[in-house]
Amino acid sequence: MDVVFSTASILNLFCISLYRWFQIVRSPETYHQYFTKTVVILLIISCWVVSFIIAIVPIYTNIYTTQDFLINRDNCRCDFIVNQWYALVSSSVSFWLPSAGIIYFYYQITMCAIEKHRADIKHQIRRSTFSAGSGLTQIANLGTFSSGTQGLIDPLAAPDSSSRTSYSSQYQMGSLNRTISTSPAVERNESLRENINAAKTLLILLVVYLVCWFPFFLTYIIDSFTYNVVPDYWITFVFWLGYCNSAVNPFIYAVKFKEFQPAFLDTLGCLGLCTCCNKDVRNFNSSAQGVHFREQHTRTSTTEPKPNAV
Structure with a gap:
C-alpha cells in the first residue's frame, strides 16, 4: 500500500x-x-x-x-x-x-x-494611446465641429447645444467602453490571465x-x-x-x-467534520472561457433577505 x-x-x-x-x-x-x-x-x-x-x-x-x-x-x-x-x-x-x-x-x-x-x-501602452485619441474620434463621428462640438471643447460656447452634444458623445463613448470591456475576447483574456496566475502558484x-x-x-x-x-x-x-x-x-x-x-469544505461537511460547511450553497459553472465558482451564503436570521450570488 x-x-x-x-x-x-x-x-x-x-x-x-x-x-x-x-x-x-x-x-x-x-x-x-x-x-x-x-x-x-x-x-x-x-x-x-x-x-x-x-x-x-x-x-x-x-x-x-x-x-x-x-x-x-x-x-x-x-x-x-x-x-x-x-x-x-x-x-x-x-x-x-x-x-x-x-x-x-x-x-x-x-x-x-x-x-x-x-x-x-504592450496592450496597456496601446490602450493608453487609444484612450488618448478616442475622445477626438468619437467627437468626429458625431458630426462636424458645429456649435455642439465647440461647446464640448469650450464650455462657454453654445451652452444649450453643447450640453446635449456632450451628453450624447459621453453616452456613446460609455457604450463603446462597455462593449469593449464585455466582449468575448476580453473575457477570454481575463480568464486566461486568471488561469496563468493560478498556474504560477x-x-x-x-x-x-x-x-x-x-x-x-x-x-x-x-x-x-x-x-x-x-x-x-x-x-x-x-x-x-x-x-x-x-x-x-x-x-x-x-x-x-x-x-x-469548496470541494474541501463539502467533503468535510459530508464527513461531519465541518458543521459550518452546510450553511454555504456553492454553484459550479464551467464554460469555454474558464472555470468560475460562485458562493451564496445563507443567513440564520429570517428577517434579513438572502443576498444574491457573488
Missing part, C-alpha cells in the same frame, strides 16, 4: 499539470471538450489502476525482490528489498516519467505566462514535490544497484520526506487555490 498511495499521489499531480497545460497552453478555448466528466473519471481510475498494478502484482508474485532476500527474509520484519529491474520499472512509472511530464508542462506554462505578461504591457507544488520525492527515488535507484552502501538513517530520512509531500499537498491546495476550497 505504500507503493500504491505514493504512486497514485504522483500520478494525480501529473494529471493536474496536464489539465493546466491544456487549459493555458494547448487549447485554452476548447480544453473543456477534452476534459469532460467521463475523461476526468477515467483519468482518476487510471491513476489508481496503474498504482495497484505496479505494486500488487510484482509484490504478491515475489518478482520484485532478490532470491537471497526470499530465502533469508524474516517474517517478523517488513523489509522492502527490490531487485534492479523492478527498481527501474517502478521508479519510472511512479516518478521519473510523470516528473518529466510535470516539468515539461510547467515549463510551457511558465513561458506562456511570460509571453502573456509582455503582451499585457502551481510552481510551489512543483518545488515541494521535487524536494520531497527526488532524494527518495534517487536513493531508491542507487540502493538497488549498490546494496548496503546507502546508510540506514538516510534511507529512513528520504522515506519520510516523500511521505511529507502527500501530507502538505492538501494544505497547499486549500490555501493557494480557491477553486479547491
Whole structure:
C-alpha cells in the first residue's frame, strides 16, 4: 500500500499539470471538450489502476525482490528489498516519467505566462494611446465641429447645444467602453490571465514535490544497484520526506487555490467534520472561457433577505 498511495499521489499531480497545460497552453478555448466528466473519471481510475498494478502484482508474485532476500527474509520484519529491474520499472512509472511530464508542462506554462505578461504591457501602452485619441474620434463621428462640438471643447460656447452634444458623445463613448470591456475576447483574456496566475502558484507544488520525492527515488535507484552502501538513517530520512509531500499537498491546495476550497469544505461537511460547511450553497459553472465558482451564503436570521450570488 505504500507503493500504491505514493504512486497514485504522483500520478494525480501529473494529471493536474496536464489539465493546466491544456487549459493555458494547448487549447485554452476548447480544453473543456477534452476534459469532460467521463475523461476526468477515467483519468482518476487510471491513476489508481496503474498504482495497484505496479505494486500488487510484482509484490504478491515475489518478482520484485532478490532470491537471497526470499530465502533469508524474516517474517517478523517488513523489509522492502527490490531487485534492479523492478527498481527501474517502478521508479519510472511512479516518478521519473510523470516528473518529466510535470516539468515539461510547467515549463510551457511558465513561458506562456511570460509571453502573456509582455503582451499585457504592450496592450496597456496601446490602450493608453487609444484612450488618448478616442475622445477626438468619437467627437468626429458625431458630426462636424458645429456649435455642439465647440461647446464640448469650450464650455462657454453654445451652452444649450453643447450640453446635449456632450451628453450624447459621453453616452456613446460609455457604450463603446462597455462593449469593449464585455466582449468575448476580453473575457477570454481575463480568464486566461486568471488561469496563468493560478498556474504560477502551481510552481510551489512543483518545488515541494521535487524536494520531497527526488532524494527518495534517487536513493531508491542507487540502493538497488549498490546494496548496503546507502546508510540506514538516510534511507529512513528520504522515506519520510516523500511521505511529507502527500501530507502538505492538501494544505497547499486549500490555501493557494480557491477553486479547491469548496470541494474541501463539502467533503468535510459530508464527513461531519465541518458543521459550518452546510450553511454555504456553492454553484459550479464551467464554460469555454474558464472555470468560475460562485458562493451564496445563507443567513440564520429570517428577517434579513438572502443576498444574491457573488
